[in-house]
Amino acid sequence: MRKLYIGALSVAALTFAVGCSVQLAKTWGKYEVEDRRSGYTYRIAETRRIQDDDFENPGMMWVDEGSSLWGTKDGKAGKACASCHNDASATMAKAGTEYPKFNSKTGKMQNLEQRINQCRTKNMEAKAFKWESSQMLGMTTFVRHQSRGQAMNVKVDGDAAAFFKKGENFYNERRGQLDMSCSNCHEDNAGNMARADMLSQGHSNGFPTYRLKWQKVGSLHRRFRGCDKNIRATPFEYGSDEYVNLEFYLAWRGRGLPVETPSVRN
Amino acid sequence: MANVKARVKAPKTVKKGEIFEVKSLITHKMESGQRKGKDGKKIPRQIINKFVCSYNGKDVFSSNWHGAVSANPYLSFHIKAVESGSLDLTWTDDSGAVFKKSTKIKVT
Numbered sequence: 001m002r003k004l005y006i007g008a009l010s011v012a013a014l015t016f017a018v019g020c021s022v023q024l025a026k027t028w029g030k031y032e033v034e035d036r037r038s039g040y041t042y043r044i045a046e047t048r049r050i051q052d053d054d055f056e057n058p059g060m061m062w063v064d065e066g067s068s069l070w071g072t073k074d075g076k077a078g079k080a081c082a083s084c085h086n087d088a089s090a091t092m093a094k095a096g097t098e099y100p101k102f103n104s105k106t107g108k109m110q111n112l113e114q115r116i117n118q119c120r121t122k123n124m125e126a127k128a129f130k131w132e133s134s135q136m137l138g139m140t141t142f143v144r145h146q147s148r149g150q151a152m153n154v155k156v157d158g159d160a161a162a163f164f165k166k167g168e169n170f171y172n173e174r175r176g177q178l179d180m181s182c183s184n185c186h187e188d189n190a191g192n193m194a195r196a197d198m199l200s201q202g203h204s205n206g207f208p209t210y211r212l213k214w215q216k217v218g219s220l221h222r223r224f225r226g227c228d229k230n231i232r233a234t235p236f237e238y239g240s241d242e243y244v245n246l247e248f249y250l251a252w253r254g255r256g257l258p259v260e261t262p263s264v265r266n
Numbered sequence: 267m268a269n270v271k272a273r274v275k276a277p278k279t280v281k282k283g284e285i286f287e288v289k290s291l292i293t294h295k296m297e298s299g300q301r302k303g304k305d306g307k308k309i310p311r312q313i314i315n316k317f318v319c320s321y322n323g324k325d326v327f328s329s330n331w332h333g334a335v336s337a338n339p340y341l342s343f344h345i346k347a348v349e350s351g352s353l354d355l356t357w358t359d360d361s362g363a364v365f366k367k368s369t370k371i372k373v374t
Contacts, residue, residue: 050340055275058338061293064271215296215337 030149033256039265042191042200047212051264059141059210059262062134062217066142069135075126081139084123088146096147096259100248102160109163109244112140113219131238137217141208144261151258152205154251167249170242176233182246197266203254204247206263217262220247270294272367274355279372280347288319288327289342292357292365296337316358317341322351347373 031038040048050056070088073080085091095112103110110118116139117128129136156164171182185194186202193199207220214222221243225235236242272292280286292314299311313335319327326345345353350373357365 055273055289055291056340058291058293058340061271061273061291061338212336 030258033151036203036254036257037190037201038203038205038254038257038260039200040206040260040263042198043264043266047264047266051260057210057262057264059208059217059264062138062141062208062210062262063145065134065138066140066145069139070142075120075124077123077125079124081119088143092143092146094147094150096144096261097150097153098155100154100244100251102155102158102163104159108241109160109248111239111244111247112143113221114239114244116140116143132219132222137208137219140219141217141262144208144259147259148261149258151256152251152254154248154255156248156252160248163245163248164252167245167247170246171249171253176228176231178231178233180231182227201254202250203257204250205254205257206260206265208261209263209265212264212266220250270363270365272355272357272365274353274367274369276353276369276371278370279374282347282349282373284347285344286347286371287342287344288353288355289340290355290367291338291340292367293338294357294359294365296335296339298333310360312360314339314357314359316356318356318358319343319345320354320356321345322349323354347371349373 028037028041031040040051050058054060067088070081073083081088099115100109100111101115102108113129113131113136116136120126121128129139154160174181174184182202185199189199190201191198204220207223208217209223210217211223219238221238224243224246225238228235270293272290275289277286294314295312296314297309297312299308299313301309303309311333313331313333315331317329317331318325327343329341331339350371352368352370354366354368359365
């Protein structure tokens with residue numbers, strides 16, 4: 001009788017082990033590249049479901065907004081984005097994967113927001129969009145959306161190398177009253193809880209993202225400012241060199257992950 | 267977003283008697299009435315408080331909304347196909363503003 005009992009127990013243990021290995025073997029498909037996992041994989045099923053359905057995903061409303069701005073003439077030159085760039089689905093197909101890029105005129109890195117405003121002020125002779133305005137968010141979300149599903153792929157060599165180093169240093173530098181760096185949360189503790197929130201690896205492939213907390217779409221720099229406030233550091237300005245270099249380093253750090261714009265996060 | 271935009275999705279054709287899903291999404295800030303502005307005064311509540319879906323002029327689904335509904339609310343519900351015609355969705359908010367969106371369905 002006793003032998004039988006042990007036998008039953010070991011069968012149970014075996015089933016448990018098999019169950020576990022199935023759990024561990026769960027793969028995230030395109031959302032996982034080598035040891036890099038998109039923030040998508042750290043969110044609960046309900047949040048992921050909102051992102052998966054283009055109708056339910058509220059971020060798509062910003063894509064629509066950007067789409068209508070794309071064809072709207074503005075400024076003294078009487079041009080719209082479409083006047084030069086024609087069909088965004090063809091001309092912007094790679095833009096979301098390649099920015100920030102080195103700009104030889106300014107001798108600095110330039111991100112998507114800054115590139116759009118350069119076009120607006122120089123070529124369209126229109127007013128620059130304000131950072132985090134609904135127009136700017138609509139336009140960046142729309143442009144980046146054209147690259148959805150394609151792998152992040154920024155060039156980090158040549159002129160950009162020095163800025164890459166700056167971004168990397170910023171990422172690993174301790175700041176604020178809590179004396180924490182980006183890597184303390186997003187590398188050392190990815191997958192662990194910070195109070196009720198699960199820390200992700202902190203990749204930028206889903207931005208601009210529809211954040212449930214914000215109840216709207218927000219830029220990557222808004223997220224940076226939020227992070228800086230959390231560690232009791234003084235946030236830098238939207239579009240500051242520090243943040244653009246950091247954005248550049250993050251784009252490389254998430255290399256190979258698909259652009260998800262507009263993603264949905266909590 | 268400055269302008270309120272609504273969208274609705276329902277199948278183009280349905281069989282008579284079949285139950286089908288209608289999905290809707292509207293951009294609305296859903297100001298809760300709990301927040302304070304920079305001047306320290308409460309920002310008055312402005313949320314959508316009523317949603318009605320009518321099917322060829324007859325109300326088939328309606329709901330009263332209260333606090334704690336998120337901004338840009340998504341709503342889906344099921345109705346039974348009776349005859350071809352239009353589905354008219356109406357959202358009403360605290361300021362009395364009415365937002366409408368319609369879609370046509372064909373019942374075979």
